[in-house]
Amino acid sequence: MDAADKALQLVVLLQTTESVSVSEAAAHLDVARSTAHRLLATLRHREFAVQSGDRRYRAGPALRRTVARPRSTSALVELAAPLLRRLRDEVDETVHLVVLDGAEVVFLHSEESRQPLRIGSRAGARLPARHASGGKVLLAALEPAEVDARLGGELTATELAALHEQLAGVRAAGYGLNQGDTEPGISAIGVPVLDDHGVAIAAVSVSVPAMRLPRARLPELTGALRRCAADLTSLAG
Known part of the structure; x- marks a missing residue:
């Protein structure tokens, strides 16, 4: 349940922030960088996040479909x-x-x-x-x-x-x-x-x-x- 809650917090963060780094996500969730990286990787796999060339994460196609x-x-x-x-x-x-x-x-x-x-x-x-x-x-x-x-x-x-x-x-x-x-x-x-x-x-x-x-x-x-x-x-x- 805790992992699901953290993932949902990340989804909200991606919807309300232009971009986020692994370190920023970790600080926002109060978790280790490795945990934040794993959660972001999961969201990326499911198209809720995309990673750009600067290695920052932004809202992905799945979130845009939900909103749009x-x-x-x-x-x-x-x-x-x-x-x-x-x-x-x-x-x-x-x-x-x-x-x-x-x-x-x-x-x-x-x-x-x-x-x-x-x-x-x-x-x-x-x-x-x-x-x-x-x-x-x-x-x-x-x-x-x-x-x-x-x-x-x-x-x-x-x-x-x-x-x-x-x-x-x-x-x-x-x-x-x-x-x-x-x-x-x-x-x-x-x-x-x-x-x-x-x-x-x-x-x-x-x-x-x-x-x-x-x-x-x-x-x-x-x-x-x-x-x-x-x-x-x-x-x-």
Whole structure:
């Protein structure tokens, strides 16, 4: 029971502190450094903590999922579906709602364009988050150490560094762009959906045949996506 209590104290500390060292954790819990290290290692194994290059620990993906997804995915889809239909009608392209799951994005819901040449529904599909437009904005919202924890096992150090550089550009732009990264001839744009604490809980995206996404159309689509995301934030809050 004592070990469980100490672990829960560490979870609370990680939620309320930007980062913590082994020594700081030991002092906070009034335990030996070896005990604090063992508890932090367990939390890291279960994704409640991540360790960055400076050897400090921060809140991990499991904690972020707990905080950022107070609603079930079915409830989120119920709220989003009419907004996505309105977005689909506004831009006349196929639109999606996605969430992050580990190193992938899951497509929770799609509304298909009525155009003869269109992108089909992706509902239920999974794609690598680093390639999908919605996945890029959701990864960009994470701490770098959390991105490393999710993707470090499948990317080389060089690839991971390039990804961090790309995600910095996504954060600056406020949207993610997929130009044939997942399928040749298909382009997509995604923006984050935030909760009332400013945490990204999902993303909305639009997929189009590549020839229908000249750069001149980006402001139109990103503007429509942001309005949809803001409306969903208001409902989900």
